[in-house]
Amino acid sequence: MSDFATQHDVTDEAICARLYERHMAFIRVKKPHVAIPNLTRVLTVALDLANGRGFHSMTMRDLSEASGLSMGALYNYIADKEMLLRLILDGVADAVERVLAPIGEGGGDPRAQLHAVIRDHVLLSEAMLPWFFFAFMEAKSFNRTARDHALGEELRTEAMLAGPIAAGMEQGLFRPGDATMMAALIKPLLQDWYVKRWKHRGRGVTPEAYADTVIGFVDRAISI
Secondary structure, eight states: OHHHHHHTTOSHHHHHHHHHHHHGGGOSOOOHHHHHHHHHHHHHHHHHHHHHHOTTTOOHHHHHHHHTOOHHHHHTTOSSHHHHHHHHHHHHHHHHHHHTGGGGTTOOOHHHHHHHHHHHHHHHHHHTHHHHHHHHHTGGGSOHHHHHHHHHHHHHHHHHHHHHHHHHHHTTSBOSSOHHHHHHHHHHHHHHHHHSHHHHHHTTOOHHHHHHHHHHHHHHHHBO
């Protein structure tokens, strides 16, 4: 998955570099060559801790000790857990827009577009597994602002699926119906990859094989 992440510029380092640029007004360290590696370390360690013990159980002191940064140094990057949460969710949203949004631009074959969104969603969530797992598992305990952000991103992803489905219906490729509802039914299939990754790993299923299976299942369900 490192090739996919590098190709689409969604490595941890690349994501954190863009987060630094967007949020540098709130980050006290102004030297990018110092700030970006440390911010990457903070966020990747935070994801590891949060996914292991729960975000609300993790303290800033836990993060300081695990990242190797003093409390003072940590606060130069992250003012509080609310900011940490905002950065993580922003990182996921950034990657989704970067990888999936361009697929539907400029028209083209709706079936090929739908296949590409499904395949790249699976590959993206594999490349960013800790980020996607966190965004899903912790959503129920987010504050109102973060929860609204997460729900908005889920609807945004569904719209990326619904677009080519609706276009395919218009062209007579897919069965007539509610494209938005069909997209909503596909989304849990994509989420299953990163929420229950252990199950698929135990069965020896690769991300590519899983994506192909979902594509085949969806094709059989909606094609005329």
